[in-house]
């Protein structure tokens with residue numbers, strides 16, 4: 001499978017964004033997904049040109065001075081285990097390497113994945129408005 005990694009999403013349409021937010025009870029629509037990609041300070045996508053779809057994406061929001069937060073990273077189930085997630089993080093860290101703080105919150109099972117990049121556990125506090133989960 002040949003994938004293109006892109007920071008430019010001008011050619012991405014909603015039809016290329018099917019299948020993400022696996023397991024979310026009230027997932028964002030493809031339209032909301034495109035809006036959040038456009039609204040993020042940084043984004044990297046893995047694009048499967050043959051299939052005409054996005055296979056994985058990562059986003060970051062940043063103050064542009066010291067800090068960035070990575071709210072979303074996902075690789076479609078059919079594309080997982082091929083190194084795509086790792087490459088998305090690697091490329092995002094290149095985008096963010098001028099910053100002091102790069103933070104992510106994740107479930108326990110993903111901790112070993114992020115530790116591979118030199119990240120370490122800390123305390124985090126979160127608030128979730130579940131009635132806003134879809135972004136609409």
Ligand SMILES: CC(C)(COP(=O)(O)OP(=O)(O)OC[C@H]1O[C@@H](n2cnc3c(N)ncnc32)[C@H](O)[C@@H]1OP(=O)(O)O)[C@@H](O)C(=O)NCCC(=O)NCCS
Nearest residue numbers: 073074075080081082083084085086105106109110112113
């Ligand atoms: C987490 C996720 C992005 C990983 O993407 P992926 O493309 O399957 O991962 P990769 O193939 O790049 O994995 C790279 C390496 O990390 C390892 N790895 C992947 N997921 C892992 C996990 N959850 N825990 C520990 N190691 C993991 C792989 O085994 C691989 O190791 P190897 O190089 O020794 O073979 C993907 O499983 C996913 O989208 N999960 C659902 C959404 C999610 O949990 N996102 C994170 C939100 S913070």
